[in-house]
Amino acid sequence: MAPVAMRLAAQSLSDAQPVPFWLEDPGKPGALPALTGTEKCDLLVVGGGYSGLWTALLAKERDPSQDVVLIEGHEVGWAASGRNGGFCAASLTHGFGNGLSRWPGELPKLERLGAANLDAIEDAVARYSLDCEFERTGEIDVATEAYQVEELHEWYEEAERLGLADGLTLLDQDAVRAEVNSPTFRGGLWDREGVAMLHPAKLAWGLKRACLDLGVRIFENTPGLDLVSAGAGMAVRTPYGRVATRRVALGTNVFPSLVRRLRPYTVPVYDYALVTEPLTAEQLASIGWKNRQGLGDSANQFHYFRVTADHRILWGGYDAIYRFGGKVQAEMDHRPETYLKLAEHFFTCFPQLEGLRFSHAWGGAIDTCSRFSAFFGTAHQGKVAYAQGYTGLGVGATRFGAEVMLDLLAGERTERTQLDMVRSKPLPFPPEPIAWAGIGITKWSLARADANGGRRNLWLKAMDRLGLGFDS
Template sequence: MAPAAMTRALAASLADAEPVSFWLEDPGKPAALPALTGDTSCDLLVVGGGYSGLWTALLAKERDPGRDVVLIEGNEIGWAASGRNGGFCAASLTHGLANGLERWPGEIKKLEELGARNLDAIEAAVARYGIDCEFERTGEIDVATQPYQVDELREWHQEVTELGLGGGEFLDQDALRSEVDSPTFLGGLYDRDGVAMLHPAKLAWGLKQACLGLGVRIHERTRGLDLARSGTGMAVRTPYGRVFARHVALGTNIFPSLVKRVRPYTVPVYDYALMTEPLTEEQQAAIGWRNRQGLGDSANQFHYFRLTADHRILWGGYDAIYPYGGRMSADLDHRPDTYLRLAEHFVQCFPQLEGIRFSHAWGGAIDTCSRFSAFFGTAHGGRVAYAAGFTGLGVGATRFGGDVMLDLLSGERTERTALEMVRTKPMPFPPEPFAWAGIGLTKWSLARADERDGRRNLWLKSMDKLGLGFDS
């Protein structure tokens, strides 16, 4: 097909795509709860109604049912990253084993153990509270689409196996294509137990209901405007009142932290995804994918993709857009050029599905930090705790982050707070224009590495030596 004809065909496949997260359009979406009006007091105030805040509130009540917990959310529960991600719920707390092994080799086995326990606890909570979030413990396959990536996956599998870190199951081309059939697939590494697929918005809404059932007071459309000491506790001002609390847990992630010194540690990166229309039985048969694993390719500019309960394919990733100055804007939530690029890559991966149409196309900001995995801390004499920097792998790790924040607020040393990962912070991002230039040069270098069989240039090698996490 001629390039112009191809572009027209790709554009046509997007013609009816709704510019909203597929997950958030679910008819089961609950109504928003009323905003806080007037002043109130509590033992623990949780700021943020995404996964981080919801897990923290739920765990706080599980630890102490008598604790008075209030949660405030500036918009609606799950409306941001928690309601528009890919629904990959991974055991890893470190944005993948490779990142964790590079940064914390001395405690990686403990981190992997804690991550596995955390994922098991999420599965148990979903069952205990009857959260209908389409939870499937299907695992994930890391896919090689270039010969050098096959070699890298094979070497990595051997290394982690020898270290006693599991390593998954290496799949050659035939074995991989018997699982999911794409002519671009050359090999893969299959983690059968460490990742679950789920409906991300339904998880958030289910956690909301579980919190309410335990007595958490939730106020939506209630933004936390500032944070200040008040007697022996803290006070958070909202548009129509104040909340006085003994302790505060901040789960605001990409949104500006109420602890201002934390802000330089994160920047927003915009990520985009497409959702296909439901596949016919013939289309499903053409690609196989009977075991419904999540998939991601091994490039620096990578794609992630998975099946939904009604047999659609979510296809996301590749472009990661950093806005100058870290300024967030609704205008960046949609990027037609990226949608066309994603649609083109989809057809290259699954040519047997050529002609399929996309029902939804959306994007939004996630928070990232220079080590690519969450960091934690306290402020105001231990009265305030925060967790941020999950970098797109927060569906599972935010529950661990909630536990860490509660541990920190308790002032007790636990197996979590003893971790170097918890006790240390990443390098903050520099001010502009240096952040813009550095991130832009890094993105260009990563794209070049993909074109040069993974060979990293001098800039990336320098970033590696500094411990900056630009490896995916």
């Protein structure tokens, strides 16, 4: 970074508050009491992010008479569900390209199920009056290099071949800059229907209220400490009590699973984001962006960015930080060197906004797995179900994962449970220090590919053949 650019980037961060923008909303609900003593229920949901909230809500919709308890280790929505960029995508496979490479024969079905899942989320937003700033604006995958333009054209052609191109629009340089004006943009692929923008924390809080209205009993500041068989059911111990239950759904994602054999399948990756102060009318006019789509560039180390309801720009991504040992630690939630890098990249993308300042800067942990998309299964003779490994694309896909978990717990053979994607597992990550070294080499190789026209070195080609990867 040039000294002048570094100085301007640093100045733009001088007033940034080190807290997630979304969680500062004055509408944040108060915490519910912790669980004390012994409770009994039909279904225990562990985790108060999107995964757990959708599971509890859908369980009550399926059978209003069942007693559902949800426990959350801190407060509902405080972790990834309240810190993400607010991109709610239909894709269940972490994007079309990843789905095409892993489940080519099943992709049309996965795309159809993903679209239906996003429609169901939109329906729930209306039905339960979830005030979460839901806007079905779509998303543009932006090319900033010539090879990325070619890649977007190839994806569009594959989508056409599979009959999946409805709602997709290829944009040349002039067309993409007419939508959002950046001198770095060379082309784009606009998915007009497959992504919605929303306020992530408000979605979690709205789901919490909807669950309570349906009779779900929620206990906050109640982590699940261990999981054991208890007669015909299961039991989970908490700091001040215990829950005995017939069935358990685990929605803990990035946090260590109560089923220990699952822990090697995910690692925590730290992702970071900035939010600007509100743009003036003149600043907004300088970049266009009238259609308010989400944007993401097409590099391996990619940025995601969108406009908020009050005309700020959220700018995140690029760095995906893994710490040796794979622990989730609060001190990793902030990384000034990444904030500085993100700010410099922001003004490279939007030089016309020089002088704009950032109001918030934060980070948080994402659970990533080696295939970049969620995996599912059961434990304890079918009495426990899990869904995890969303790799940063869980705002929408967690609702689908909740449906899968409930199908599995019910022992039902459904279209969802028969999917190869649901019946298969990713490869686990190796133990330390091999995981740390392998992830480091992969990150270095991805950066090299971005700098060399997308050309993948021998390491990345080997990882591709093995079905292994690392992403945020």
